[in-house]
Amino acid sequence: MYLYLPVALTSINIIIPIGLGLAVGLLSGLFGVGGGFLMTPLLIMFGIPSTVAAATDSNQIVAASTSGTYAHWRVGNVDFKMGLYLLIGGFAGGLLGVQAIKVLKATGNADFAIKMTYVLLLGTVGTYMFFESLSSMRKKKVEEEARPEKESGFAKLLARLPLQTHFAKSGVTHSLLLPVIFGGFVGVLGAIMGVGGGFLMVPIMVYILRMPMHVVVGTSLFQILFNCIEVTFLQAYTNHSVDFVLAVLLLLGSTVGAQVGAVFGRKLKGEQLKVILAGIVLAVTVKIIFDLTLSPSLLLAQAGGH
Amino acid sequence: MNAITKLFVALAAVSYLVLIAGPASAGLTAKANHDHIKIDFFYHGSTVSVSGVSDAGTDLIIKIASPEGHETLKEKGKVGGFLWMNVATLKLENVPNLYSIHSTKKIEEILDPQEMDKYVIGYPALGRHAEMSPIKDEADKARWFSEFIKYKENSKLYATSSGKIDLKKGEAGTQPYYILTEWPYQAPPGDYLVTVYAVKDGKVIEQAESKVLVEQVGIVDTLSNMAKKNGALYGFISIISALGAGFGVGLIFRKGGGAH
Numbered sequence: 097m098y099l100y101l102p103v104a105l106t107s108i109n110i111i112i113p114i115g116l117g118l119a120v121g122l123l124s125g126l127f128g129v130g131g132g133f134l135m136t137p138l139l140i141m142f143g144i145p146s147t148v149a150a151a152t153d154s155n156q157i158v159a160a161s162t163s164g165t166y167a168h169w170r171v172g173n174v175d176f177k178m179g180l181y182l183l184i185g186g187f188a189g190g191l192l193g194v195q196a197i198k199v200l201k202a203t204g205n206a207d208f209a210i211k212m213t214y215v216l217l218l219g220t221v222g223t224y225m226f227f228e229s230l231s232s233m234r235k236k237k238v239e240e241e242a243r244p245e246k247e248s249g250f251a252k253l254l255a256r257l258p259l260q261t262h263f264a265k266s267g268v269t270h271s272l273l274l275p276v277i278f279g280g281f282v283g284v285l286g287a288i289m290g291v292g293g294g295f296l297m298v299p300i301m302v303y304i305l306r307m308p309m310h311v312v313v314g315t316s317l318f319q320i321l322f323n324c325i326e327v328t329f330l331q332a333y334t335n336h337s338v339d340f341v342l343a344v345l346l347l348l349g350s351t352v353g354a355q356v357g358a359v360f361g362r363k364l365k366g367e368q369l370k371v372i373l374a375g376i377v378l379a380v381t382v383k384i385i386f387d388l389t390l391s392p393s394l395l396l397a398q399a400g401g402h
Numbered sequence: 403m404n405a406i407t408k409l410f411v412a413l414a415a416v417s418y419l420v421l422i423a424g425p426a427s428a429g430l431t432a433k434a435n436h437d438h439i440k441i442d443f444f445y446h447g448s449t450v451s452v453s454g455v456s457d458a459g460t461d462l463i464i465k466i467a468s469p470e471g472h473e474t475l476k477e478k479g480k481v482g483g484f485l486w487m488n489v490a491t492l493k494l495e496n497v498p499n500l501y502s503i504h505s506t507k508k509i510e511e512i513l514d515p516q517e518m519d520k521y522v523i524g525y526p527a528l529g530r531h532a533e534m535s536p537i538k539d540e541a542d543k544a545r546w547f548s549e550f551i552k553y554k555e556n557s558k559l560y561a562t563s564s565g566k567i568d569l570k571k572g573e574a575g576t577q578p579y580y581i582l583t584e585w586p587y588q589a590p591p592g593d594y595l596v597t598v599y600a601v602k603d604g605k606v607i608e609q610a611e612s613k614v615l616v617e618q619v620g621i622v623d624t625l626s627n628m629a630k631k632n633g634a635l636y637g638f639i640s641i642i643s644a645l646g647a648g649f650g651v652g653l654i655f656r657k658g659g660g661a662h
Binding site for chain 2 (some may be wrong): 105106143162163170330333339341354365374390392396
């Protein structure tokens with residue numbers, strides 16, 4: 097059955113957005129990512145204008161991450177305190193990022209620099225995560241949890257920062273500055289690259305903040321929820337690019353997908369989740385590289401959007 | 403008013419009457435049926451048929467177009483020899499958003515090039531009519547204009563066909579014609595002009611016009627108006643609905659989930 101989308105000004109078979117929502121919602125509930133990296137280009141492929149695709153996706157993520165946060169909160173996997181500091185940093189970073197784009201655009205050829213940074217970042221993070229989680233899976237088999245945590249120089253440096261506080265849910269002690277700074281870093285990158293940044297936030301929480309994987313997923317979703325509320329409102333208010341009908345179709349799938357993902361995720365170990373996520377991050381990197389190197393069928397595209 | 407003026411007025415009145423009534427034997431007429439397309443919730447494109455009567459022995463060209471406007475598009479190009487990226491912004495002026503040309507025979511076979519340019523009939527004529535920037539030279543313009551056509555045809559907004567107009571033999575040297583065209587759902591609301599050209603010996607000898615109006619109605623109209631005119635409320639409702647849906651589905655799953 098086809099429905100007409102009043103803001104996108106196009107017609108779509110409802111099976112497409114519901115199916116896409118289901119798949120992306122599943123990823124969201126499993127790994128704590130928003131899934132914009134996947135959803136936005138797919139919507140564009142199905143004829144949705146790029147600005148509408150990005151804005152409507154953020155509206156849909158509000159629903160999926162509410163559903164996912166709720167599912168993870170029920171089993172005690174959301175660290176609200178950590179989430180709050182990440183949000184503060186993320187908000188400031190977002191504002192900074194918007195200014196940074198202006199500067200970058202003025203220098204020209206920014207597109208190239210941004211895309212390259214993104215590919216390198218994703219590739220590095222994906223590769224590191226993949227091998228780290230594989231090796232820790234092997235270690236666990238041999239040593240059976242008897243892992244003496246080695247204090248690296250970096251960890252010692254972090255421990256010396258001021259304003260140390262204990263995050264009970266995650267069972268870690270850090271300086272307050274840490275989540276604010278890294279939240280800010282992801283916020284800047286997110287604004288510049290036009291992505292939510294879940295792919296960077298999750299590894300940062302796992303490897304730098306040393307939070308348990310299951311709490312990472314819940315906390316990341318909590319953080320994404322508030323980010324996307326802000327983005328949805330700004331897009332609707334300034335660009336008029338949120339398509340309500342499309343968002344409803346997407347969220348019909350994604351809210352259910354997020355619940356299924358959360359239930360499924362509980363059955364997997366932290367290392368298994370990390371390996372699969374690393375695999376997806378690497379696949380996305382490869383996909384971007386293909387997009388950049390294969391000759392496009394059309395040399396012209398709509399202006400606006402990412 | 404002197405006698406000569408009176409005579410002119412009378413002549414003008416008579417010729418006007420003759421014009422609107424048309425000569426009994428000949429005269430081109432055009433009518434687009436289904437000329438008021440309503441975009442409702444279940445809209446998935448439509449069809450528009452154009453029919454009328456022309457003089458026997460004339461060829462016909464039917465042009466359906468939106469008013470001319472401008473388009474801004476991103477150009478993709480190679481960076482560093484192998485990476486495809488958006489490298490520039492292409493601006494086009496005097497191009498319609500929707501443009502479709504249907505003719506009884508191939509346009510080049512029935513119409514002189516000057517006439518094509520005069521009435522902007524066919525892609526080459528549209529290309530000469532359009533203003534584009536930035537372009538280096540004629541070859542560059544031709545290359546990007548053909549990319550523009552590809553882009554438009556891909557979204558079904560530009561189309562051409564020949565030999566699909568159905569011609570019949572009418573009474574007294576007339577020739578009824580009929581064509582059924584697909585109306586793409588990608589065409590936004592607005593006024594569209596249907597122009598039928600009667601062609602003989604390479605020249606346009608007569609033309610007739612009809613209109614197609616595309617309009618949003620019902621929920622589609624309400625939502626699109628609200629998105630444009632009341633962005634804050636629209637954004638608020640979108641967010642609340644998403645929060646409600648996410649929370650609602652969470653509750654359903656808790657009840658169905660059992661002993662967690």
